[in-house]
Amino acid sequence: MKYPIAKPHILESDVQAVADTVRSGILSIGPKTTAFESQFKETLGVNFASAVSSGTAGLHVLLRAAGVEAGDEVITTPFSFIASANAIEYMNATPVFVDVDTHTYNINPDLIEAAITPKTTAILVVHIFGQCADMTRIMAIAKKHNLRVIEDACESILATHNGQFAGTFGDGGVFAFYPNKQMTTGEGGMIITNNETIYNLCDSYKNQGRDNQNMQWLDHKYLGYNYRMSEMQAALGVEQFKRIDFLLKEKKKIADAYTKRFSENARITPPFIAPENKESWFVYTIRVGSKEARDALMKYLEQDGISTKIYLPSIHLFEYYRDTYGYKPDDFPVSEHISDTILALPFYIGLTEKDIDYISKRVLTYLS
Numbered sequence: 001m002k003y004p005i006a007k008p009h010i011l012e013s014d015v016q017a018v019a020d021t022v023r024s025g026i027l028s029i030g031p032k033t034t035a036f037e038s039q040f041k042e043t044l045g046v047n048f049a050s051a052v053s054s055g056t057a058g059l060h061v062l063l064r065a066a067g068v069e070a071g072d073e074v075i076t077t078p079f080s081f082i083a084s085a086n087a088i089e090y091m092n093a094t095p096v097f098v099d100v101d102t103h104t105y106n107i108n109p110d111l112i113e114a115a116i117t118p119k120t121t122a123i124l125v126v127h128i129f130g131q132c133a134d135m136t137r138i139m140a141i142a143k144k145h146n147l148r149v150i151e152d153a154c155e156s157i158l159a160t161h162n163g164q165f166a167g168t169f170g171d172g173g174v175f176a177f178y179p180n181k182q183m184t185t186g187e188g189g190m191i192i193t194n195n196e197t198i199y200n201l202c203d204s205y206k207n208q209g210r211d212n213q214n215m216q217w218l219d220h221k222y223l224g225y226n227y228r229m230s231e232m233q234a235a236l237g238v239e240q241f242k243r244i245d246f247l248l249k250e251k252k253k254i255a256d257a258y259t260k261r262f263s264e265n266a267r268i269t270p271p272f273i274a275p276e277n278k279e280s281w282f283v284y285t286i287r288v289g290s291k292e293a294r295d296a297l298m299k300y301l302e303q304d305g306i307s308t309k310i311y312l313p314s315i316h317l318f319e320y321y322r323d324t325y326g327y328k329p330d331d332f333p334v335s336e337h338i339s340d341t342i343l344a345l346p347f348y349i350g351l352t353e354k355d356i357d358y359i360s361k362r363v364l365t366y367l368s
């Protein structure tokens with residue numbers, strides 16, 4: 001493919017930092033992990049940060065640390081990457097899906113209260129595609145019903161809602177650094193929280209259940225996991241985070257360039273950003289009139305070397321969720337309609353105005 005869907009932004013200084021760390025001989029639990037965590041604490045203004053091996057791992061330990069238990073119900077969105085719902089399953093809790101807003105694709109706060117039962121203990125909010133969910137309303141609902149709030153900010157590093165960062169509203173938040181993300185460590189994640197108990201539990205669970213305050217290497221207080229981030233990953237993360245403002249700015253330029261070309265066309269729905277939100281651009285998606293039109297457009301673009309992706313299929317219709325909970329088409333019609341009509345276009349730093357011209361012309365030509 002001439003135009004992949006995503007590409008990491010790697011500089012020689014990234015390579016050097018990873019190589020230096022390898023040469024240092026400190027390959028796990030060391031100064032790079034500490035430095036990476038400090039960057040998040042300082043920039044996001046939170047008390048605690050704990051680096052983990054992936055966003056999924058972060059969500060798992062954060063749900064557990066926040067007190068979600070087997071048999072609990074956790075309200076979440078069907079329009080997300082599957083990891084957000086799976087993390088609830090890992091706790092033997094039940095994900096209770098609530099349909100999404102037509103415009104932002106985030107969980108619809110109007111529908112949350114009807115889904116709350118005596119078994120509900122938490123809301124796992126996902127800030128999808130780099131845009132915050134309506135945290136003003138979600139936090140008010142959570143407070144009223146005494147629910148924990150876990151934020152899956154894996155796609156939304158430094159996104160804001162009314163000027164406040166994604167991940168800082170609830171009991172804790174998680175970021176992710178797979179190579180398609182705004183910044184990468186190859187694989188990796190970061191948990192942030194202001195709650196010391198939650199932090200200590202996360203830090204322990206990710207490290208084989210060692211109680212880090214008091215314990216020696218072979219003492220284990222809890223049933224833990226090995227969800228640690230390596231020093232090589234953290235070294236790359238430190239370098240990437242140093243230029244996160246640049247990375248986000250460049251992505252915004254590309255998003256604006258696409259939107260400029262698509263916004264006049266009645267057949268295309270470009271991304272909608274609510275006025276109270278600041279986007280952290282992760283993917284660039286458009287929606288077209290029908291599933292048939294979307295599928296045909298994807299095929300057409302593929303012939304021209306332009307990668308596209310269905311971003312995202314609705315989680316409840318995956319086989320595991322259908323088999324486990326009996327979900328079927330039409331259970332969450334807004335989410336399903338978005339899944340049926342959406343596609344992601346190539347979106348990475350290095351795409352020039354000429355590339356964007358070419359890609360958007362192909363899209364517009366097909367739709368005309």
Ligand SMILES: Cc1ncc(COP(=O)(O)O)c(C=O)c1O
Nearest residue numbers: 054055056081083154155176178
């Ligand atoms: C919304 C969302 N949640 C969770 C994850 C999981 O992150 P990871 O792939 O690092 O496990 C991702 C990213 O892939 C994501 O996009």
